[in-house]
Amino acid sequence: MEMFEGGNAPELTVSELSGAVKRTLEGEFGRVRVRGEVGRVSRPSSGHLYFDLKDANAVLAAVSWKGQVARMQVRPEEGMEVVATGRLTTFPGQSKYQLIVEDVAPAGLGALMVMLERRRAALAAEGLFDAARKRPLPYLPRVIGVVTSPTGAVIRDILHRLRDRFPRHVLVWPVVVQGQDCAPQVAAAIRGFNAIAPGGPVPRPDLIIVARGGGSLEDLWGFNEEAVVRAAAESAIPLISAVGHETDTTLIDLAADRRAPTPTAAAEMAVPVRLDLIAAADALGARLSRALAQGVALRRQRAADLARALPRPDSLTGPARQRLDLWADRLPRALALGVTRRRARLAELAATTRPKALARLTAQARRALMALGARLDPALARLVADAARQNVEGRARLAGLAARLDAAPPARIAALRERLAARDRLRQTLGHVETLRRGYAVVRGDGQVVTSKARAETAATLEIEFHDGRLSLGPRPAPRRGKEPPPGQGSLF
Template sequence: MVRRIGPMAQLDPFIPADQCPRVRTSHHRRPVSAPAKTHYHFPMPDSLSESPVSNAPDWTVSELSGALKRTVEDSFGHVRVRGEISGYRGPHSSGHAYFSLKDTNARLDAVVWKGVFGRLKLRPEEGLEVVAIGRITTFPGKSSYQIVIEQLEFAGAGAIMAMLEERKNRLAAEGLFAPERKRRPPFLPRVIGVVTSPTGAVIRDILHRLNDRFPRHVLVWPVRVQGDTCGGEVSAAIRGFNSLAPGGPIPRPDVLIVARGGGSLEDLLGFSEESVVRAVADSAIPLISAVGHETDVTLIDFAADLRAPTPTAAAEMAVPVRADLVAEVAQLHARLRACFARGIDRRRSDLRGLARLLPSADAVLAVPRQRLDMAGQRLPRALKANAGAHRLRLTRTEGRFGPHILTTALARRREGLAAITARLPRGLSATTAAHRLRLTGAETRLRLIAQSQRDRRERGRERLENLRTRLQRCQRQQALERGARLDGVAKLLTALSYKGVLARGYALVRDSAGAPVHAAAGIHAGDALEIEFRDGRVAVQATASAPDAPPSPSRPARKPAKARAAPLPDQPRQPTLFDS
């Protein structure tokens, strides 16, 4: 819609040609300023003049909320608030975290923005007593105030112990500290993996103790044993040792030692993180925990297979004393030789006693020798009787076999063959007739199938012809509809083009950068302008500024124009006001 210039209307780039700013003139209109927040007293009727008129300003809800927000932020700024975390359910889908800080008498809403949440040294946990450092602000959407947390700290050793106790109970409920999960380390490991700092005294104590007791191949995975990254590095080291393949270029350890020297409760917090406990519980390699001194207790001690009071004691648990093993082996070898000698002597004595109880060879062979003599005496008579019996059976069998038996069998087979020969022509004729009948039926079915295929092909041809006719008719109808739509779009393009506005007597004023000028207040003396009419463009120069125009501020650097999307192919692009 085209608006004309009026005293109370905002200047529009579409200006009638007879009202365009002329060169060397100064009849620019005064810009309309925003009404000041001043209350005027208007005369009122007599019936209403008796009622008192209040001079207190009227606040909108947004103005009052903004004033309260500025007052709260200016009065408090950065604060340290101690309280217990309540209502924490983890980060929101947006990455921000929302919860509350409470004590026995009050509750304060808290929020941790996404960028700050990733940098927190202490992550929020339900029921944890902390000291929150941040700034107090208000949230006008709920008419409430809240603290925007920038840093979290433990509220003393009691809060740390409460947090560790809650984490211990929760992990114990999952069964991570169950005794049946613990395994016994090998008696003499070939490779020992140590997770500790490579520059501390702990690794030197472990290596010194191992060399004194039983030198073994030691692999050290260097980690930080204190600080924010301690828990992540220790859990990564444990999982890294477990990921080594047996027989690979780097030998897989048979036992792991996680060691650190003594320290305060805060220094040892990295070994009580949930990631470290879960890594120890999931470790397929037996693990010995040697964190701190005897009185220091961390959650890794409950999940480890063995707990050592000191790193030196962990090295003593990992390997036995080599000298003691050598002495014990020598003692066992001497006992084995003495036991073997005593066994041989006892068996030799038993063999001599049993040999005295055995009878002589003549006594043992007397009876078998007598039985052999008696069998030799009966053998000639038995052979003659056996030969006579076999001869009798052969004579009886000979009587049952003769030429007449073979002749009879041959005649019977000949008669059967003659009968089969007589039935053969009739069988062949019957078989031929049956096959001919089956062939005739198959031929009839093939004719019927061929006829049905021809009928189906004819029906398909007719259906295809109908579809082609319908397709041609649909194409013609669609072409007519698209032509009508194209005519409508062309008419709409002509109606919306600013060229039509220029054709009705209006003009378009641009500055030296080619941007449309919306108000006379923006024109200053010496500015180069360009006026576009229906039939061309004219370059002009302003000789004076608008009356009472504010001084021209330094023009900010013009932002680069966004790349315009290329018009679709086969569609004319609609000209806009900003096309030159």
């Protein structure tokens, strides 16, 4: 049987061979720097970073662990040309080799500028850099929020400049201004200041300053990140970007409401000079005082000029005073004459109205007497009827009492007799017979009671009833109307 060449070579397991290859690669390529274009990039939830490095002919898998990713100043993005530093190793589970990347640097400024320009164009297309989005800065903010490193010289410069110009309440939000954590911390600080509720225990800033000192493009790269730009564009509080020196330009400068060339210039933009305001206020106060004094002087001069054109007060009041003296002399005589005239007129009126008034009063009295006479006969009739009724009732009661007298004691009988006598006297007093005895008489004409002179004159027969009898008068001739009886002849009425 033919033996293969090398048949005495030792047999290796797959794991042994993979380990040998791994040791060989790591021994030969323990630390390498590889230049290439970043291809597919994957960022799983574990925090590790997986990407490809490629050129025109080959592709190299690369991985950066979570701790190494946190230390990277520039994260690889698809399409970037970078120089990756790390070590080459194998992954036995898939029989592949890969580069464990410890650091990534752009292949040159050209690559960073290309990536920066591409990002700027994409964000500008969304309108994040439009001038219409920018808000005016408050003239004198009460509270100023500063996003910067608390240990650098930037915060000291800002505080010193604010203290010199116009001291204000400053809130500092400490952040990392360089490295991998710069962008998320700066974005969180901007959103944190905007999330402070007005009137709460922590005062809400009226203005935000994002500041950092100068540096290279790589050092300032965190302020070119999309998260920082979007946070600045979304800020409801006016924001000043003071990143780098005057020649440094970042994307946050384009999204901010105002760009300051230096942090010190940002403090100058934030507040005016207090002494200048005091001087301006003093100057305005002086101008106001001068204007008031000049206005008063002009109005006083105008009043004096108008007063010279007016006539003297004596010339205005002289005629009126003279008329008053004249009327004062004429007033007593006019009053006396008026009183005399009114007294004479009153006497005339009294003389003409007295007979008429007496006649009117007499007529009114006669009418009242006739009305009372008309009411007297029915009243007398009612009284007579009442007396008769009382007489009948009294007789009835008398009869009843007479029946009870036999059983009543003598005192009771005497009292009843006294009451009976009083009732009888009252009956006799109220009767018309007693009235006739007092001098009254009842005149009847043609069988009817006569109560007026006119009725008596027209009656054909008259009958007069006295207390002791009646007197009848025969037929009488009709009276002469409008003529008085002859002299010497009396009148019955």
